[in-house]
Amino acid sequence: xxxxxxxxxxxxxxxxxxxxxxxxxxxxxxxxxxxxxxxxxxxxxxxxxxxxxxxxxxxxxxxxxxxxxxxxxxxxxxxxxxxxxxxxxxxxxxxxxxxxxxxxxxxxxxxxxxxxxxxxxxxxxxxxxxxxxxxxxxxxxxxxxxxxxxxxxxxxxxxxxxxxxxxxxxxxxxxxxxxxxxxxxxxxxxxxxxxxxxxxxxxxxxxxxxxxxxxxxxxxxxxxxxxxxxxxxxxxxxxxxxxxxxxxxxxxxxxxxxxxxxxxxxxxxxxxxxxxxxxxxxxxxxxxxxxxxxxxxxxx
Numbered sequence: 001x002x003x004x005x006x007x008x009x010x011x012x013x014x015x016x017x018x019x020x021x022x023x024x025x026x027x028x029x030x031x032x033x034x035x036x037x038x039x040x041x042x043x044x045x046x047x048x049x050x051x052x053x054x055x056x057x058x059x060x061x062x063x064x065x066x067x068x069x070x071x072x073x074x075x076x077x078x079x080x081x082x083x084x085x086x087x088x089x090x091x092x093x094x095x096x097x098x099x100x101x102x103x104x105x106x107x108x109x110x111x112x113x114x115x116x117x118x119x120x121x122x123x124x125x126x127x128x129x130x131x132x133x134x135x136x137x138x139x140x141x142x143x144x145x146x147x148x149x150x151x152x153x154x155x156x157x158x159x160x161x162x163x164x165x166x167x168x169x170x171x172x173x174x175x176x177x178x179x180x181x182x183x184x185x186x187x188x189x190x191x192x193x194x195x196x197x198x199x200x201x202x203x204x205x206x207x208x209x210x211x212x213x214x215x216x217x218x219x220x221x222x223x224x225x226x227x228x229x230x231x232x233x234x235x236x237x238x239x240x241x242x243x244x245x246x247x248x249x250x251x252x253x254x255x256x257x258x259x260x261x262x263x264x265x266x267x268x269x270x271x272x273x274x275x276x277x278x279x280x281x282x283x284x285x286x287x288x289x290x291x292x293x294x295x296x297x298x299x300x
Contacts, residue, residue: 004113006126008143009106010134013091022089026225027218027254028082031209035073035090038207039186040097042071043140070175070204071186074148076194077211078294080253083190087144103141105131112150112167120167124151128174132183140184148189154198172200192294213251216242222257227278237278244282250290261285 011018025032041048052060075083088104095102107127113119127143135141145151151167178185191197194210202208214222219242227238245252252261265281274280 004110004119004123006111006113006123006130007108008127008130009108011088011091011104011106013095013102013104015092018089018092021085022092024258025082025085025089026258027214027221028086028211031082031086031211032090032093034207034209035086036094036097038073039071039090039094039142042186042206043094043102043184044098070206071178072175072201072205073186073188074194074197074202074205074208075188075190075211076208077192078213078253079192080255080259080291081211081213082254083211084146087146087188087190091142098140100140103135103139104144105134105141106144107146109147111145111147117163118166120151120163121170124167124170124174128177131185132178132181135183135185137182138184142186142188144188144190146190148191149193149196152189152191152197152201154196168198168201172198172204175201175204213253214257215251216246219245219252219257222254223278226258226262226281230275230277234278237282241278241282241285244285248290250293252290256288256291257285260291261288264288 022032075087077083088106091102091104105127111120111123111127113123127145131141131143151164151171153164153168175187178187189197189201194202194208220238223238223241245257261281261284265284266276268284269276269280
């Protein structure tokens with residue numbers, strides 16, 4: 001068995017494609033704001049210094065906690081609720097906010113490797129080493145690790161293997177090294193199973209955003225967005241959609257509504273050579289089961 005080469009995907013921000021996709025993320029405005037506000041400070045020490053000089057010229061010891069903290073964010077929650085899409089696109093508005101280019105690095109889906117002894121640890125180290133080397137001391141970047149539960153599973157789990165524990169220790173060490181080496185790099189961990197993440201990782205987070213399937217208020221936002229260009233849109237029809245969707249035993253995810261159902265409704269309209277409409281969308285929605293909920297593993 002041969003060790004697999006690790007290659008990080010790289011994206012420069014701002015870019016128009018990311019901006020368009022970011023603007024299409026409906027119903028998670030609070031998460032957008034929290035993520036931008038947090039990382040705009042974690043990655044912009046000058047703004048913090050200017051604030052302190054203006055409001056606390058004699059200094060404020062609380063800022064020491066920020067300087068010694070780790071630039072780590074966790075996005076957790078069910079599938080289809082915008083975690084990965086937000087992580088892949090937010091750097092464009094953040095770049096505009098900071099007035100500088102931001103590099104986003106994404107780890108591959110096979111971050112664990114092929115199962116060789118020590119491979120998990122080596123690949124985690126390599127991911128951080130590559131990102132830090134490409135940024136240097138002057139540039140700003142974000143390292144996104146999807147399905148983080150694959151490498152950050154709690155050491156308390158009975159089934160945790162020695163290799164998993166070693167990989168977790170390396171992950172923690174690499175996260176801690178960012179501040180020590182004064183690299184302007186934030187780390188985003190994405191997981192569907194927050195309960196299995198090791199407490200040592202969770203303690204290091206500056207921000208933890210939990211994503212949930214849309215409630216009635218967010219359903220309204222989604223449907224209003226989907227039908228904003230439809231002239232026959234009516235409040236009564238929107239309410240009918242909300243009523244139907246909210247009565248399901250398993251709630252629809254954002255991607256169920258904006259991808260699965262909306263695309264099939266569009267295809268149906270084109271195939272039948274008729275206008276896209278709320279009634280057509282509802283006919284597809286009524287035949288579409290919500291995607292299954294993720295079974296969240298609990299710690300023993």
